[in-house]
Every structure is written in structure tokens, then in C-alpha cells.
Amino acid sequence: QSVLTQPPSVSGAPGQRVTISCTGSSSNIGAGNEVHWYRHLPGTVPTLLIYGNTNRPSGVPERFSASKSGTSASLVITGPLAEDEADYYCQSYDSSLSGSAVFGGGTKLTVL
Amino acid sequence: VQLVQSGSEVKKPGASVRVSCMASGYNFADWTVNWVRQAPGQGLEWMGWSSPYNDNTKYSQKFQGRVTMTTDTSTNTAHMEVRSLTADDTAIYYCARGDYRDYTGYPMDVWGQGTTVAVSS
Numbered sequence: 001q002s003v004l005t006q007p008p009s010v011s012g013a014p015g016q017r018v019t020i021s022c023t024g025s026s027s028n029i030g031a032g033n034e035v036h037w038y039r040h041l042p043g044t045v046p047t048l049l050i051y052g053n054t055n056r057p058s059g060v061p062e063r064f065s066a067s068k069s070g071t072s073a074s075l076v077i078t079g080p081l082a083e084d085e086a087d088y089y090c091q092s093y094d095s096s097l098s099g100s101a102v103f104g105g106g107t108k109l110t111v112l
Numbered sequence: 113v114q115l116v117q118s119g120s121e122v123k124k125p126g127a128s129v130r131v132s133c134m135a136s137g138y139n140f141a142d143w144t145v146n147w148v149r150q151a152p153g154q155g156l157e158w159m160g161w162s163s164p165y166n167d168n169t170k171y172s173q174k175f176q177g178r179v180t181m182t183t184d185t186s187t188n189t190a191h192m193e194v195r196s197l198t199a200d201d202t203a204i205y206y207c208a209r210g211d212y213r214d215y216t217g218y219p220m221d222v223w224g225q226g227t228t229v230a231v232s233s
Contacts, residue, residue, distance in 0.1 A: 036220070038156070040156065045206070047223070091220070093217055101146065102158065
């Protein structure tokens with residue numbers, strides 16, 4: 001069981017809005033630790049998609065956005081493209097684990 | 113900025129494996145190196161980090177006592193050794209740049225290409 005909980009899969013059609021949730025607790029997300037998001041296509045290297053809760057690194061399309069509230073965070077993909085089919089992971093740090101990094105279990109995005 | 117890892121390994125149960133990660137394009141001494149693995153059909157799993165800045169390490173409780181992470185600033189290389197391997201350690205192992213100096217909470221913004229470790233008798 002992952003410390004951060006994500007839905008195993010989500011799907012959406014181009015033009016729709018897809019949301020991936022990441023639920024933590026008072027010792028990680030709720031403690032004010034920042035949330036980062038990664039995209040991982042099996043067989044390739046994970047890439048940083050969102051850092052510091054809401055920030056997109058240069059080169060990441062604007063259709064990717066994220067937010068954080070309380071003990072949860074969300075990644076939103078507005079108008080997913082076929083190329084966005086991948087696994088998405090949230091990551092934060094957990095104060096009860098002496099600041100260890102923790103990942104969500106990952107969410108597989110299927111573009112319809 | 114890149115991290116280049118050592119090649120694939122095949123090990124027998126009970127053996128040890130050492131994976132290397134060579135950094136270039138940035139000041140290696142200022143940034144921690146995380147190790148993350150992905151077993152077949154599983155998600156990303158953080159294993160720990162080592163800091164060339166202050167020689168500190170932090171390991172996931174799951175791997176404490178079985179893994180050693182080091183950094184060598186003379187070669188800009190991080191190493192991770194996993195001992196007492198079992199079939200459950202079959203995975204792709206990634207290194208990833210993490211925190212800056214004594215600061216915490218940074219994202220893992222640069223990743224190595226991954227090293228496949230297969231454990232089989």
C-alpha cells in the first residue's frame with residue numbers, strides 16, 4: 001500500500017478534462033510538504049511534470065495543471081492527447097518517516 | 113545536465129549488485145542523488161538518497177540494512193549497493209537528482225536512463 005493514494009486508472013477523450021487525485025495525510029501533503037507529479041511511459045525514463053504543487057517546468061504543455069488542498073492534490077489534463085497515455089505519479093515527503101520521499105501508486109491514463 | 117547509469121545486471125539470489133550513476137552538466141557536489149526502482153507491473157518506489165554535499169544518507173525503512181548509497185565527488189558518480197538479493201528485487205533501478213545542499217522537498221528533476229537488475233537462479 002502506497003502512502004499516497006491514487007486511482008489505478010482514469011480515462012478521457014480529447015476535449016474533456018481529466019483529473020487524477022492524490023490523497024495523503026497530515027504527515028505528508030497535509031503537513032505542508034510540496035507535491036510533485038511525474039509522467040512515466042513504461043520503457044522510458046520518468047519525467048517531471050509538475051513541481052512545487054502547481055508549477056510546470058519549461059517545455060510541459062499548458063494542458064497540464066495541478067493543485068493542492070488540505071491532505072490532497074490533483075493533476076488536471078485539459079484536452080488529453082493520444083501522446084499523454086502514460087502512468088502518472090504524485091510524490092511528496094512524509095514527516096512521520098523522517099522526511100522520506102513517498103510516491104503514489106500511479107494512475108494509468110487512457111485517452112479514448 | 114544528465115545522469116548516466118551502469119549497464120544491466122543478472123544476479124543469483126543471495127548475491128549483491130552495485131549500480132552506478134555518473135552525473136554531468138551540473139555541480140554534482142551540491143545535489144542529492146535519489147534511487148528509485150520499479151518492479152515489473154508495479155509503481156515507482158523510493159529507496160533512499162545520498163548527499164555528496166554533506167555525506168549524509170537517508171534510506172527507506174524497507175531497505176534499511178540491506179542497501180548502501182554512496183557518492184564520489186572525484187568522479188561525479190553515485191553508487192548504490194543492494195545485498196541479499198531475492199527475486200522480488202528484480203526491477204529497473206533509476207537514479208534521480210534531488211535536493212539542493214541542505215534544503216529539502218525538491219522534485220526529482222533529472223533521471224538516469226535506468227538499470228535493469230534481474231535476480232534469478
